[in-house]
Amino acid sequence: MAKIVFEGQSREVPDGTRVFETCEDLGMPFGCTEGLCGTCRCSVVSGMENLSPLNAKEQDMDMDEGERLACQCTIKSGTVEFTIG
Numbered sequence: 402m403a404k405i406v407f408e409g410q411s412r413e414v415p416d417g418t419r420v421f422e423t424c425e426d427l428g429m430p431f432g433c434t435e436g437l438c439g440t441c442r443c444s445v446v447s448g449m450e451n452l453s454p455l456n457a458k459e460q461d462m463d464m465d466e467g468e469r470l471a472c473q474c475t476i477k478s479g480t481v482e483f484t485i486g
C-alpha cells in the first residue's frame with residue numbers, strides 16, 4: 402500500500418494508483434484533469450521519488466523542481482506529501 406498526505410489528512414491507496422482521485426477527496430483543487438490548466442499544480446513536500454516520472458504535459462508546464470501536476474502523476478509505493486503553493 403502507498404499513502405498520500407495533503408493538508409494534514411492522509412489516505413492509503415494501492416501501489417500504482419493515480420493520485421488525482423485521492424487528492425481531490427482530500428480537498429485539492431482540480432480543473433481540467435488533463436494536464437492543461439495548471440489548477441492542480443502542487444508542491445511535493447516529501448516522497449518525490451515515490452511518484453512516476455514527469456510526463457510530457459508536466460514537462461510542458463515548465464514547473465519548478467519539487468512541483469507536480471496532481472492530475473498527471475501516479476504513486477508507485479511509499480508515502481508522498483503534497484501541499485499547494
Ligand code: FES
Pocket residue numbers: 431432433434435436437438439440441442470471472473
Ligand atoms: S487539473 Fe488541469 S492541469 Fe491538473
